[in-house]
Amino acid sequence: MKKALLATAFVPLIVGGCAGVEPKETLTETLETGGALKPEHQHINLEKAHLFFDINPEKREVKGKTELVLSVTEKQSDFLIDFDNNYQISTLFINGRETKDYTHELGEIRFSLEQPIAADEEVKVVIEYKGQPHVAINPPWDGGYVWDETENGKAWIATAVQGEGCDLIWPCIDHPTFEAKQTDIVIRVPKGLVAASNGKLIESSEGDDWSQYHWRSEQPQNNYGIALNVGPYEVLKDTYQSRYGHEYPLVFYYLEGKKAEAEKLFNEFSEQLDFYEDVIGPYPFYAEKMGVVETPHLGMEHQTINAYGQEYKAGKYNFDWLLHHELAHEWFGNQVTNTDWDHMWLHEGFGAYMQPLYGQYLHGDFAYHSMMYDSRIGIRNEHPVVSNKPMSEDDVYKADRGPGSDIYQKGAWILHTLRNLIGDDDFFAATRKLVYQTTDPKPGNFEPHFADSQDFIDAVNEQTGEDFTWFFEHYLYTAKLPELVGEQKGSQLSLHWKTFNEAAFELPVEVQVGDTISTVVVGKTPVQVELPTTDAHYVLDPLHKILKQEDYLDAYAKEQPQ
Numbered sequence: 001m002k003k004a005l006l007a008t009a010f011v012p013l014i015v016g017g018c019a020g021v022e023p024k025e026t027l028t029e030t031l032e033t034g035g036a037l038k039p040e041h042q043h044i045n046l047e048k049a050h051l052f053f054d055i056n057p058e059k060r061e062v063k064g065k066t067e068l069v070l071s072v073t074e075k076q077s078d079f080l081i082d083f084d085n086n087y088q089i090s091t092l093f094i095n096g097r098e099t100k101d102y103t104h105e106l107g108e109i110r111f112s113l114e115q116p117i118a119a120d121e122e123v124k125v126v127i128e129y130k131g132q133p134h135v136a137i138n139p140p141w142d143g144g145y146v147w148d149e150t151e152n153g154k155a156w157i158a159t160a161v162q163g164e165g166c167d168l169i170w171p172c173i174d175h176p177t178f179e180a181k182q183t184d185i186v187i188r189v190p191k192g193l194v195a196a197s198n199g200k201l202i203e204s205s206e207g208d209d210w211s212q213y214h215w216r217s218e219q220p221q222n223n224y225g226i227a228l229n230v231g232p233y234e235v236l237k238d239t240y241q242s243r244y245g246h247e248y249p250l251v252f253y254y255l256e257g258k259k260a261e262a263e264k265l266f267n268e269f270s271e272q273l274d275f276y277e278d279v280i281g282p283y284p285f286y287a288e289k290m291g292v293v294e295t296p297h298l299g300m301e302h303q304t305i306n307a308y309g310q311e312y313k314a315g316k317y318n319f320d321w322l323l324h325h326e327l328a329h330e331w332f333g334n335q336v337t338n339t340d341w342d343h344m345w346l347h348e349g350f351g352a353y354m355q356p357l358y359g360q361y362l363h364g365d366f367a368y369h370s371m372m373y374d375s376r377i378g379i380r381n382e383h384p385v386v387s388n389k390p391m392s393e394d395d396v397y398k399a400d401r402g403p404g405s406d407i408y409q410k411g412a413w414i415l416h417t418l419r420n421l422i423g424d425d426d427f428f429a430a431t432r433k434l435v436y437q438t439t440d441p442k443p444g445n446f447e448p449h450f451a452d453s454q455d456f457i458d459a460v461n462e463q464t465g466e467d468f469t470w471f472f473e474h475y476l477y478t479a480k481l482p483e484l485v486g487e488q489k490g491s492q493l494s495l496h497w498k499t500f501n502e503a504a505f506e507l508p509v510e511v512q513v514g515d516t517i518s519t520v521v522v523g524k525t526p527v528q529v530e531l532p533t534t535d536a537h538y539v540l541d542p543l544h545k546i547l548k549q550e551d552y553l554d555a556y557a558k559e560q561p562q
Contacts, residue, residue: 033165033174033224034341036390040080040110041173043073047122049180049221051170053228054188055195057155060147062087063130066171068180070123077116079123081109082167082174087131095124107167127171134168136160139297140307144168148296150232150255155193157230158295158307163393166223177339177450179220187228188212194233196253196293198226198304217288217304220448222334227302229293232256236266240290243277244443248286253293253305261312262294265320272324275361276331276354281432281441284335284448292323301329301351317359317367328354336435336451342391343452345403345476346434349385349411356412372416372544375409377557379547385410386453386476413547414475418460420545421471421507426463433459473503475547483549484509484522486540493529493538495522512542 050067064087070079083089085107092102094111102111109127117123134144140160145168148156159169166172184202187195188210199217206212233253241247250269254262269290273283283290288304295307299322306326315321332350352375359367383403387395396402403410419427429439434456436446453476460468474482480500487494499505506523513536520529531538541548 033163033167033393034176034390035392035395037175037177038080040076040078041175041178043076044079044173045071045073046173046178046180047071048182048184049170049172050184050186051226052186052188053170055157055228055230057147057157057190057230059132060135060145061130061132062145064128064170066127066129068125068127068171070125072117072119072121072123074119075116077113079111079113079125080173081125081127081171082107082165083109083127083129083171084131084134084168086133087129089127089129091126091128093124093126109171125171129171134164136297140300146296151257152232154232155190155230156232156255156296157228158293158297159228160295160297160300160307162224162300163397165393166226169228170226172223174223176222176224176337176341178223179337179448180223181220183217183221183226185215185217185226185228186212187215187230189230192232193230194235194253196229196233196291196305198288198302200288219285219287222303222337225301225303225334227300227305227307229253229295229305229307231294233293234259234262236262238266238270240270240273240283242282242286242443243274244282246286246443248283249289251289251291253291255294258294258312265308265312265323268320268323272319272327272358275358276327279357279361279428280331281436282443282446284330284446286443290327290330292326298322299326301326301333301347303330303334306330317371318362319358321355324355324358325351331435335446335448337448339450339452340390341393341396342387342389344393344396345385345407345411345414346451346453346456348407349415350431352408353412353415356416369544372413375412376544376547376550377553377560378405378409379413379557380404380406381410381479381481382406384477384479385414388477410475410547417475417545417547418468418471422460422464422468426460430456430459430463433463439463470503470505474499474501474505477501481547481549482507484540484546488531488538491531491534491536493531494526495520495529495540496526497522497524499524507546510541510543510545512539513537517542 048069052065054063089104091098136142136144136146139146143161143164146158150156161168165174167174185197189195191209191211195213197215199215202214202216204213234256236252238250239247240250252266285304291305292308293305295309298309300307310322328351333347338344338346356368356371359371385403385406432439432441457472478501483498485496485498497505508519509522510517510519511529
């Protein structure tokens with residue numbers, strides 16, 4: 001979830017300033033994430049990351065040590081690691097030897113090896129640093145550290161960096177395709193606080209005035225999904241019995257004093273997992289945990305430790321939409337990750353579509369259509385959902401530069417239209433192929449991977465045995481929507497599609513006359529429908545199965561406050 005998500009559905013949380021603390025302004029270069037791969041990043045892989053954080057809430061300061069193991073696919077001597085200049089590097093080691101021969105400017109650490117390493121060889125980089133990190137003013141829409149306090153005056157800290165990138169909190173390669181194959185996260189905090197993070201808790205220890213928590217993820221981990229969560233947490237635990245024959249832990253870190261509210265929300269964990277495992281497939285990170293942590297910001301899809309900050313507000317469809325949306329990202333975002341921000345609709349379009357599907361799962365078609373109608377009002381159609389060129393996060397999320405919130409609502413409506421076109425069996429099989437790279441996922445036969453929009457198109461084509469490239473040409477790669485044109489002369493109704501892409505376009509359209517609904521295949525060339533009388537009342541697409549231009553909805557949307 002990020003800044004574009006259904007902005008009218010919640011109120012952003014503002015984090016107040018701290019007297020006497022004036023963090024440096026973070027560079028524009030650091031606040032951009034993704035985009036075209038830099039030359040130094042084109043032939044390397046991140047094998048392991050070991051991250052140590054010593055957090056001082058009083059000073060809003062972090063001392064850290066990061067160990068990265070990088071491998072190369074061809075000979076290389078020049079390396080670049082992204083890291084915010086709010087931090088000061090004290091020492092840097094390359095393959096065990098300290099070096100002063102590096103630069104840390106414009107959010108980039110650059111160094112060169114005395115001798116290049118060959119393909120399949122590794123280099124180990126250790127960076128020790130300290131500093132006052134970038135403060136998130138309006139998280140999670142503005143990323144960084146969130147320094148807050150509970151009602152009892154205890155430190156409550158979180159990170160959320162999807163929009164600005166991992167380099168705000170640790171030295172990394174700030175592109176979505178760089179996921180460490182194994183990540184260790186060690187967090188030291190003042191005694192009395194708890195630190196929750198990604199993966200499995202390996203051990204916890206204490207000193208005179210500190211507590212330390214060691215977390216490990218042995219599966220590829222989204223770099224922006226690495227999260228630090230610190231507070232006076234209490235913990236709810238349970239075990240989920242999967243329909244696939246295994247079990248895994250459910251964990252909820254909640255603030256002290258919130259037990260009753262936490263228990264009510266915790267009951268939804270297994271209910272929502274029932275839906276996802278039934279409709280999509282196995283929970284991907286069963287070897288670690290399904291975890292949630294209460295945060296001082298609204299929420300974010302941090303792998304195995306999703307952030308939750310909706311204050312336990314009741315949902316009108318009898319489920320917590322935020323919990324459900326962030327959980328969706330364990331499949332759409334963490335199990336399958338986009339190769340570039342340009343394909344972010346694979347995360348957010350699918351993630352947003354899961355809530356209407358869950359409404360249908362719980363309450364039937366009424367809830368589904370109500371939720372879809374609400375989301376339809378927010379579609380803007382000013383930029384294509386996918387541009388087919390490398391994009392930064394800002395290029396996608398900022399409405400003046402890219403699709404913005406359309407990756408959510410329009411993405412969901414594209415999926416709704418496709419589902420109605422090809423049917424549930426093929427739609428969900430293609431979805432599973434996107435997520436797991438197989439239509440028959442079972443624990444042990446899949447692992448996290450990267451995908452782009454073409455991978456989903458290929459999955460649809462393979463599953464249906466037809467070529468639906470034309471469908472995506474109109475809906476993904478074209479900003480304006482197809483317009484269904486109906487003209488009546490006497491008892492003859494003429495129908496055709498007006499489109500803004502040269503590709504063929506032919507969709508079945510339902511026409512309701514009285515109590516009778518018939519289906520007519522409509523293309524760009526007009527087709528004729530015989531009405532029973534010259535004054536017969538008809539409704540086109542009465543169940544709104546198709547995403548199309550709707551002037552009345554656009555007019556209503558423009559009148560709503562932004």
